Amino acid sequence: MAEPQRARPKPTPETQHFWDGTKAGELRLQRCDACAHVYFPPRPFCPSCASRKVSIFKASGRGFLYSYVINHRPAAPGFTPPYAIAVVELDEGPRMMSNIIDCPQTPEALELDMKLEVAFQELDDKITLPVFRPAKG
Amino acid sequence: MRKNQVAVVGAAETTELGIIPNASQLQLHADAALNAIADAGLKLSDIDGFATAVETPQQVCHYLGIKPTWVDGTSVGGCSFMLHVRHAAAAIEAGLCQTVLITHAESGKSMIGKLPRSTPPDSLNGQFEAPYGVYGPPSMFPIPVLRFMKTWGITHEQLASVAVVQREWAAKNPRAMMKDPITVADVLNSRMIAYPFRLLQCCLVTDGGGALILTSADRARDFPRKPVYIMGTGESVETPMVSQMETFNSSRAFKTAGPLAFKEAGIAHKDVDHLMIYDAFAHLPLFGLGDLGFMPYEATGQFIADGNTRPGGKLPLNTNGGGLSYMHSGMYGMYALQESVRQMRGIAPAQVPNAKISVCHGVGGMFAASGTIVFTNER
Ligand SMILES: [Zn+2]
Numbered sequence: 001m002a003e004p005q006r007a008r009p010k011p012t013p014e015t016q017h018f019w020d021g022t023k024a025g026e027l028r029l030q031r032c033d034a035c036a037h038v039y040f041p042p043r044p045f046c047p048s049c050a051s052r053k054v055s056i057f058k059a060s061g062r063g064f065l066y067s068y069v070i071n072h073r074p075a076a077p078g079f080t081p082p083y084a085i086a087v088v089e090l091d092e093g094p095r096m097m098s099n100i101i102d103c104p105q106t107p108e109a110l111e112l113d114m115k116l117e118v119a120f121q122e123l124d125d126k127i128t129l130p131v132f133r134p135a136k137g
Numbered sequence: 138m139r140k141n142q143v144a145v146v147g148a149a150e151t152t153e154l155g156i157i158p159n160a161s162q163l164q165l166h167a168d169a170a171l172n173a174i175a176d177a178g179l180k181l182s183d184i185d186g187f188a189t190a191v192e193t194p195q196q197v198c199h200y201l202g203i204k205p206t207w208v209d210g211t212s213v214g215g216c217s218f219m220l221h222v223r224h225a226a227a228a229i230e231a232g233l234c235q236t237v238l239i240t241h242a243e244s245g246k247s248m249i250g251k252l253p254r255s256t257p258p259d260s261l262n263g264q265f266e267a268p269y270g271v272y273g274p275p276s277m278f279p280i281p282v283l284r285f286m287k288t289w290g291i292t293h294e295q296l297a298s299v300a301v302v303q304r305e306w307a308a309k310n311p312r313a314m315m316k317d318p319i320t321v322a323d324v325l326n327s328r329m330i331a332y333p334f335r336l337l338q339c340c341l342v343t344d345g346g347g348a349l350i351l352t353s354a355d356r357a358r359d360f361p362r363k364p365v366y367i368m369g370t371g372e373s374v375e376t377p378m379v380s381q382m383e384t385f386n387s388s389r390a391f392k393t394a395g396p397l398a399f400k401e402a403g404i405a406h407k408d409v410d411h412l413m414i415y416d417a418f419a420h421l422p423l424f425g426l427g428d429l430g431f432m433p434y435e436a437t438g439q440f441i442a443d444g445n446t447r448p449g450g451k452l453p454l455n456t457n458g459g460g461l462s463y464m465h466s467g468m469y470g471m472y473a474l475q476e477s478v479r480q481m482r483g484i485a486p487a488q489v490p491n492a493k494i495s496v497c498h499g500v501g502g503m504f505a506a507s508g509t510i511v512f513t514n515e516r
Pocket residue numbers: 032033034035036037046047048049050051
């Protein structure tokens with residue numbers, strides 16, 4: 001029997017651009033053309049003012065550690081505990097859930113407000129996940 | 138909604154609570170319903186309104202043999218039953234039905250006839266949370282805690298004291314699952330589940346159910362039990378994705394539902410004799426005390442650590458032992474409501490002397506939804 005796999009996202013028409021972006025090494029967000037609101041997760045209208053005129057843009061990939069847990073048990077399929085499940089606040093404003101790589105998964109190493117930068121983790125030929133690592137410098 | 142126009146006239150939990158290996162989830166709904174109907178001195182045929190969550194109204198109504206003219210299948214997680222109470226009160230006042238039965242049951246531990254919970258990979262949660270290793274409530278619900286602690290200066294010891302105080306209440310309750318006294322050190326040395334939370338800061342997983350019966354306050358006078366009036370109600374939802382909450386320093390759903398209920402009831406915080414705040418995890422009472430406006434967020438941890446919510450304290454909180462020590466089948470809101478009703482009837486195992494106003498505050502999902510009910514035993 002194959003090892004249980006990590007949950008894999010399945011894009012929808014509204015989110016395809018995001019997953020195309022991560023595959024190309026870009027973190028893509030959306031900005032409202034009417035009110036300039038930047039939002040996530042993806043949708044073809046502005047959740048602040050309801051305008052359907054919105055644009056996709058490449059985000060800086062920079063942010064900071066907003067909060068997290070270090071999950072010990074039960075572990076999700078495909079994960080070896082303990083591992084941090086983090087929420088990152090992006091410089092552009094939106095927050096997203098992620099994992100923190102290149103960093104010990106300990107309370108000492110994972111300091112709230114630490115600067116982070118995006119990295120890309122290829123799950124298969126269809127899906128590349130955005131994850132974050134401590135920012136250099 | 139006008140206050141005190143509708144009352145709870147029947148309330149009961151399942152005959153057994155805890156580990157119930159000999160009944161399906163659907164049968165637990167029926168067991169709770171039959172107990173509540175007996176408590177109210179009614180017949181099944183008297184019920185013309187019905188509400189439940191997770192299971193559909195048609196499933197439970199057919200099983201019980203009820204022919205309703207009003208149903209509500211609002212299913213927003215563990216506080217669904219607070220929303221049912223609110224909706225039922227409005228329906229009764231509007232004349233859509235006269236006597237509403239609300240049921241909850243969950244075979245949370247034994248998993249007999251339990252409906253599957255799944256996250257489709259093309260849902261937003263499936264795309265933007267599941268791939269990062271969330272796996273059940275313990276890995277998700279505590280995600281805001283570290284930010285909340287940093288912003289408001291809350292300590293690990295204060296968060297541990299929530300579990301300690303609730304165990305004190307549970308010790309007074311023969312039906313509580315966990316009754317042995319614990320200390321802050323016990324909590325902080327218990328098995329790590331999802332840092333910063335350890336086993337004793339996470340809810341139990343049990344089987345059980347409960348049911349409520351509501352009717353108009355005018356009719357309530359003719360029932361065998363002392364009526365418990367619906368004084369104020371509130372509800373809201375925010376997001377199914379914990380990562381997308383507006384802030385981790387508070388809950389928008391709590392801040393909407395709670396104050397709505399206080400306003401409708403026309404009460405101030407000093408009027409509250411008894412309080413239930415759904416405690417799936419140890420941080421929820423702190424969010425609740427702040428979001429409902431009892432005190433500044435900075436004060437919530439010390440307030441509990443100082444013993445203000447323990448037996449004999451000035452704000453008795455989670456007097457059945459809560460989801461941490463009493464029981465938690467998965468959707469705990471019904472048990473919080475049952476305890477508020479018992480306190481207002483004056484029959485709780487750990488009765489608060491002369492309690493006249495009880496506030497019962499629920500959460501659904503991971504801060505995804507909220508419902509608040511203010512009860513009183515005086516009209
Ligand atoms: Zn806009």
